[in-house]
Amino acid sequence: MSMATWGWAALVLTVSACSSGSSVPLQPGTSGRDKTGLEGTARLGPIQPVCREHEACDAPLQAGFALQQDGHVVVRFASDSTGHFLVYAVPGTYLVVPDHPIGLGPQTPEVAVQAEGLTHLDLTFDTGIR
Numbered sequence: 001m002s003m004a005t006w007g008w009a010a011l012v013l014t015v016s017a018c019s020s021g022s023s024v025p026l027q028p029g030t031s032g033r034d035k036t037g038l039e040g041t042a043r044l045g046p047i048q049p050v051c052r053e054h055e056a057c058d059a060p061l062q063a064g065f066a067l068q069q070d071g072h073v074v075v076r077f078a079s080d081s082t083g084h085f086l087v088y089a090v091p092g093t094y095l096v097v098p099d100h101p102i103g104l105g106p107q108t109p110e111v112a113v114q115a116e117g118l119t120h121l122d123l124t125f126d127t128g129i130r
Helices: none
Strands: 011-017 037-045 064-069 072-078 084-088 092-098 110-113 118-126
Touching: 037 110, 064 084, 072 084, 092 118, 110 118
Parallel strands: 037 118
Antiparallel strands: 011 118, 037 084, 064 072, 064 092, 092 110
């Protein structure tokens, strides 16, 4: 991944609707068909000053987060050691707020949870390493 790709942006978001039929873990005792929320990964990078082809330039991020709406915490969740997270929430617009500052400056993306299934969200937090 080139340095230009990282640029100065503090956060890269990729949001797309996911089918509820994906291989995402479900809450015990539920079919998952009527569940909505967020599923995705959290990554931190760059993790080295020079990114080279065939070498990882970012790493999974294990951290705690909150979904906030109108200044109130709706639900807390965490990414695991691989960076994966899954959180159920009703459809609506939320801020994803890390429990502790991560990387450069405030990074609190806004995300819309879709009306059906899980919404995919990839979070990339910029370390500022150049």
